[in-house]
Amino acid sequence: MSEIFSVTVLVGILASAIRLATPYLYAAIGESFAQTSGVVNLGVEGIMLVGAFAGFYVALFTGNLWLGLLAAVIAGILMGLLMSFISVTLRAEQGISGIGLFMFGLGLSSLLFKTTIGTVKTIVGFPPLKIPVLGDIPIPLAWWLLDKTTLGLKTKAVGQNPAAADSLGVSVLRNRYFNVCLGAALAGVAGASLSLSLVNLFQENLTAGMGFIAVALVYFGGWRPLGILAGALLFSTVNAIQLWVQVLGIGIPADIAVMLPYLLTIVALAVTANRARQPAALNKPFERGEN
Amino acid sequence: MSVASADTLPRSRRLSIDWVNAAFRIGLLLLSLLFAFLIGAVVLLLLGANPLVAYSTMFTGVFGSVYGVTQSLVKATPLLLVGLGICIAFRASVINIGAEGQLILGALMATWFSLQFRTWPSWLLIPTTIILGFLAGAAWGFIPGILKARLEVNEILTTVMMNAIALQLMNLLLSGPLIDPAGITAGTYLAQSERLPEAVWLPRLVPQTLLHSGAIIAVLLAIAVYIFLWRTTIGYRIRAVGLNPDASRYAGIKVPFYQALSLTLAGGFAGLAGVVEVIGVQHRLLEGITSGYGFSGIVTALFGGLHPLGVIPASWLFGSLLVGADKMQRAVQVPSALVDMLSGLIVLFVIGSQWIANRWSKRRMAAAAGAKR
């Protein structure tokens, strides 16, 4: 048991946690933008898959990782446009649009993978910690965007009281399009962080549910970048610890160890009692004169 | 606006159907399906398959045989059950993403219990198993419910996490306590339980098909949920809480209690879906038992307008779509991913078209208002 407190292990846990957190972090920060503007996008998983595939495909055939990353961003934005069109322009129920988007993304990425690459191939990806992780990444940027810019102000207003924003001439539609697409672009990056850095390959359903966890982490983080960072790190640190617990053979059944990150995330939220209120207009399509 | 005359305040609870509106809506629905299928046709052509063959087998696959029809009902059953739970939760303004996990719990309970009490006669074993499965799912829904009620922990977070926990719980039980002893003897260690005693199998409705009496139970429950939500005091409170928690609180309704209750009930219905999958279709617990019904059930509920009676046709439609799409895949041998993609597109287009329909009927009413003066 004491083995777990050795330096190797602690360093290992830290490195693992940061690696594991990366996709969650990008996806959840992206989702928090969409949600701050009032749109729940449950399709993050689908966007991540399409992003992961697009990034991998381009990187594989051009040999250029940066082009791959760009492709992932573009693919993400295209998916974001689809989501915005359905849920913002056509004001469809957001939960269902998101699940539709997830199914579409899952199908599209698998279909393209089958018809273009066809089998598991690997590439040499970004070194895991070189892909901008903690320093020059989304957290400070997201914080700055939300709290220091006119765009962030509009976004918060549109998510809290779209009628008020609208009455001041802010285009609710445009703002939501922008934030959903920004979120989707980040989900694309999250997908690419898997296929271009962490696992360096693409496979059907590569994300295996990460997109949904990312959405949950937004609630954990109370729509604040730092809260999301805390949530993603907590989740992935516990995950890293449970892997070490298994490797070191500390007698906990594997299935229980695997449950721990999920369990502790719930417990942490219950205990720390983060009572952040969700954006008041979350999941409410806006129509002038209706609200 | 006219003042209603004193003793004849009109009541429209009597069913009055606006046929033009209905026709427009159905037309729009078909149009959006057509649109999705057109995109599918392009993809099929790109894959070198004949879209006409594909779609005609899709259609005949569902409607051309008893087997196709029953198969879509088999798929509709768990969708309907999950959808009913989702209806209750959404009516209380609670978002339940946790049907997958709740379904697993129902299935686990049904498996454990019916194996444990395999000697019981059918008339006793089946109802007890169903009730216990419901309770197990309900317990899984109760946890996020009580966390929301007592500690204001967001239910989306908890239900997503509880899905993962339920899955691991099933893994744990299937690799140990519930594993099929035959698999151990044979050295295969398959992730499945022993076959359940025949006493617990739900009777089949049509021989040589998988259609089982769970389908009837589900439809009856849909009617019961409708009555529950619109005709009982508890249902009234659930809807009040969902529409305006503040006013409900001012009226003395315990808002957290009803939110927790609705999540618990939602869990129970998802648990039932797990039960019928186990005792109606599989006759044993297998990994992958949820078949993603926990998610497609949400879509089904929303397609059904979050109305228990609406979910009946919605689940049948959705079930047919899934069966037809598989059939198509077999006929033209395209990757199954195409089916996922197509279903996603259909969901997106159908849900997107609803707003157009709503706006159209509003315009029509407004125009009618103008004509009245």
Next chain:
Amino acid sequence: AQPAAPAAGGAAGKPLRVAVVMPSATTDMAFSQSMFEALKGVQKELGGEKAMELKYSENMFKVPDAAAALRDYASQGFDIVIGHGSQYGSSIQEIAKDFPKTTFAWGTDVNTFGLPNVYAYTAAAEEGGYVNGVLAGKLSKAKKIGVTGPVEVGDAKTYIDGFVQGVESVDKNIKVSKTWTGSFSDVALMTEAAKTHIASGADTLTGSSQSVVGSIGAAKDKGNVLWFGTQADQASLGQNFVVASQVYDWNGILKEMIENRKKGKLGGEKFVLQLKNGGLKISYNPGYKLPDDVKKAGDAAIEGIKSGSIKVNP
């Protein structure tokens, strides 16, 4: 259902019609892919599409859908219908009764339900696991070996149990630690599990399921870590560090079924892929220079298992 029009008549009259239903994708680098490729191989041997029609349904992890597919193929008049997933057993048992003239095969399991038209097949994954274990035990300098798997069931379990026995036969002091990720598809977590083993000092890894491609990637990143594969030949994923793979070769049993059917025997038999009957093969990676003495130990283990002098418990 309408029976599909039979393919244009070949030289030998009607072609043999075979359909397979698989739980994962035909490109999973593991269980489904091994069967699909074997079927295509047999098709080629028999003379291409004119001699054998092959239809497949993949990603059928939902059992009711698989059941529908199996029944559909049977009612379309396919000669051999394969349910390539242990979860399809109940469905096969029911459907086979309704189509007594059709040959059904399913696996991995050993139960034919006493039906004359059902074959069952399984793989003694522990045998190849043992051989891989012997090789790994000899090659691990750090005397630390890491195993990554999805869930401790099925051939993921039996392979790894065999592997551990193989390692122990070489040196009881070698530490084999196992991690289970709880998911067949979570590549990222599998990768991280492998990285954790490496960080804890392991220099040799193995694992099972379609998500081990992540573990292989982790080994590749590290550079001096060895990998042992199972189910399919994974040499293509690592030219210089994949030592050997246990390969499931369904070819033999498929051909045997076809032969039997020609002779009028529709089923009622179980097949086990073993080293002895050639169903399991240890495929050494030519790109990895295996020291002679190690190879000898491996071959000795193979021979021992074949002859029965080495007993591996699943």
Next chain:
Amino acid sequence: MPSTPPSTIQRRITSVEMCDIVKRFPGVLANDRVCFDVRAGEVHALLGENGAGKSTLMRQLYGMYQPDAGEILIDGQRVEFHSPADAIRSGIGMIHQHFMLVPTLTVAENIALGLPSSRGPVLDLDKVSARVQELSAAYRLKVESDAYVWQLSVGEQQRVEILKALYRGASFIILDEPTAVLTPQEVDDLFATLKHMVSEGHGLVFISHKLNEVMAISDRVTVLRDGCMAGTIPGREATRDILVSMMVGREVKPLAPQPLQAGAARLKIEGLRAQGDRGTEALRGVDIEVHAGEIVGLAGVSGNGQRELAQCLAGLRKVTTGTITIDGKDLTHTELKAHIEAGLAYVPEERMRDGAIRDFSVEENVFLHDHAAPAYTHAGIFLDFRKMAAHATDLVKQFSVKTPSLDTPIKNLSGGNIQKLILARELSRKPKILIAAQPTRGVDIGASEYIHQRLLEQRATGTAILLISEDLDEIRSLSDRIAVIYEGHIIGIVQRGEATVEEIGLMMAGVSATHG
């Protein structure tokens, strides 16, 4: 008047005309060929009963809705506004009936929302605050620009709304019922500001249900009735009777309350203390008694503890110390349910938020409390629709609630009718004690009169009524005794007719009265 401030007008408009405007909503013709015009330097009042179409007309001028027919001319030029952005650009501002503020943002952020920043994409809130300070000094609109909007009283929120329009350089400003939520003092302040704006060349549209205000400030008055024009008259010709007959088409009699026949004390509040939402102490020792058959008016500037007091009485807020007794029964620490059972009824201040469920039908809203009562259920489980419908029809008839049907969602009713229905619901429960908070806020004159009548009738049956209102006229005409609340305690209680408006106004500002 302060020294002439720099004019805020960016684009001068001399006239705005709306011609033959038609606007339809599902089931409603909200504006039927309405003509309306405003000139620079005048206050044009818009009057009409609830649902007459005032807000709808103005929202079209502000680009929120597009007219179905008719046109809008600015300085004689035809314009088409597709969104408020277009209207703002043309120099039109609007202060909405329901405030359009984002509670989670600060005052400065609310004001800066949607405006370009001097620093490009980056906010420059300091500059905004500075300019807000200038404006608030010039127009005597005191606000703190760093405060969050949720921390502000309604009066302060109103000032933020006006500042928002001024900050944008609006030349024409529409004020949709700006005084509904203000105290007399605040109304005076607002009028001073408005007069100053007019003198600067602003054109103002003023909507109100309070006729004396309309007569006090308007240069012209236009009256709408049921979506149609009832006419436009010069402000100086407007009298109460003329306006009322234009609006309602009948006479509305002032009230004549019967003398008091008060019985025993029904509601006793002693030394009540409670926390407010922001964690500060909102009630600091409140003592009031309300007797059977008596109306006690609780006057006070909003934010002095009225809301918290009402919530404590209703059992919706925790009491720190002190006692609440109803008919001798201690209900200090019991839950809402016990209060309801003890015979307490409550008309909440925020009727749409706390008093009704927008998407429930009229009938369903009637049964918010009593849906489980044996009289309306089978076995206490199943709702008995026949009895429910009978009761709801009864109430709708008795209180002349205008509704197309019992199944109409309540959100489709006008504010006055919603309020009548809520009052009907509460009174039908035969309460021993009624707490009515702002019962006629935003309600038109006809409906107000009706509601007042009902309250007096209820009093005559022996109910103890605590009337919480910021409308001093209402308080003075209905109450047997008037209690004034200031900073969480009762600063004085006076008998009807014992104190002038000015004296009560002083007490509301915290100056203790000599009366007892």
